[in-house]
Amino acid sequence: MSMGALKFIVWTVCAVGLGIFLSSGEVDGRTPLQHMEKAWKRAVKPDAMDRVKDGLEDAYEDAKGAVSRTTDAAAPRERISAEDRAAVNRIIAQKK
Numbered sequence: 001m002s003m004g005a006l007k008f009i010v011w012t013v014c015a016v017g018l019g020i021f022l023s024s025g026e027v028d029g030r031t032p033l034q035h036m037e038k039a040w041k042r043a044v045k046p047d048a049m050d051r052v053k054d055g056l057e058d059a060y061e062d063a064k065g066a067v068s069r070t071t072d073a074a075a076p077r078e079r080i081s082a083e084d085r086a087a088v089n090r091i092i093a094q095k096k
Contacts, residue, residue: 022032030038080088 025031027035
């Protein structure tokens, strides 16, 4: 066995052992993962995270709709208001 393979096996065993300890070992009556979850909930406001998540989901749905839309069946969405369109038309008329 080469030294590199031995190092890999040792580090893998250490990582698996740490994972098992974090999920099942008890410190003050709780597992380390439960301690981390409690600290996370105290430090991060869940409502703020939910707002960010909802905003990302809405943006994803909008992008998904824009990409999946076929160009033949649907006209492009108009993003310019009627007043802005009229102002642009007046500017174009003045240039002629």
